[in-house]
Amino acid sequence: MPEKQPEMLPEGDMLSNGTRRDFIKQTSLLTAAALTPPLALQAATGQLDGHTADAEKLPLNMEVNGKPYKLSVEPRSTLLDILREQLDLTGTKKGCDHGQCGACTVHVDGQRVNSCLTLGVMVNGRKVTTIEGLANGDNLHPMQEAFIKHDGFQCGYCTPGQIMSAVACVREGHANSEAEIREYMSGNICRCGAYPNIVNAILEVKQGGQTV
Numbered sequence: 671m672p673e674k675q676p677e678m679l680p681e682g683d684m685l686s687n688g689t690r691r692d693f694i695k696q697t698s699l700l701t702a703a704a705l706t707p708p709l710a711l712q713a714a715t716g717q718l719d720g721h722t723a724d725a726e727k728l729p730l731n732m733e734v735n736g737k738p739y740k741l742s743v744e745p746r747s748t749l750l751d752i753l754r755e756q757l758d759l760t761g762t763k764k765g766c767d768h769g770q771c772g773a774c775t776v777h778v779d780g781q782r783v784n785s786c787l788t789l790g791v792m793v794n795g796r797k798v799t800t801i802e803g804l805a806n807g808d809n810l811h812p813m814q815e816a817f818i819k820h821d822g823f824q825c826g827y828c829t830p831g832q833i834m835s836a837v838a839c840v841r842e843g844h845a846n847s848e849a850e851i852r853e854y855m856s857g858n859i860c861r862c863g864a865y866p867n868i869v870n871a872i873l874e875v876k877q878g879g880q881t882v
Contacts, residue, residue, distance in 0.1 A: 735803030
């Protein structure tokens with residue numbers, strides 16, 4: 671049987687050990703190592719232990735719906751993910767995750783924010799209110815009652831964010847007309863198209879002079 675000839679690289683150099691497949695695999699690993707940040711490379715290769723991972727976390731003290739929390743979070747964790755995954759407050763929805771739909775709207779110190787664009791560490795020492803914190807026990811917030819009365823939702827997915835923005839809209843003094851409401855609620859998208867009903871709900875709360 672004739673002796674097997676060594677494989678050749680495209681340039682004509684011989685592979686003295688192993689096969690072309692081994693050569694490509696080794697080259698790919700070396701390239702990945704050069705381009706990958708050290709921490710991510712350690713995690714990918716199983717070299718990142720629990721102590722290193724814990725060292726990357728930061729303390730977070732905040733008040734959510736009137737209750738104090740002391741947490742340990744990753745610097746890159748968003749307020750949205752912390753609320754949903756660590757505090758199990760899933761009323762706040764993850765829609766686009768890019769700050770374009772408003773489904774994740776919450777209040778921070780009374781101001782509405784997109785929680786998907788807000789890092790958890792940014793609210794350290796501050797007060798957060800989610801849709802779960804609007805009602806007083808079994809008594810719904812006036813805006814929640816108005817949304818039900820005027821059928822301000824269909825599928826309901828955007829409703830928590832709509833209501834949180836609607837409350838802020840009234841508090842900010844931007845609910846004096848249909849046109850003004852539409853302008854200041856434009857950051858909240860309803861894919862079901864319930865906008866007229868949402869506007870009517872906000873107008874009723876505003877005109878009724880109810881405390882929001």
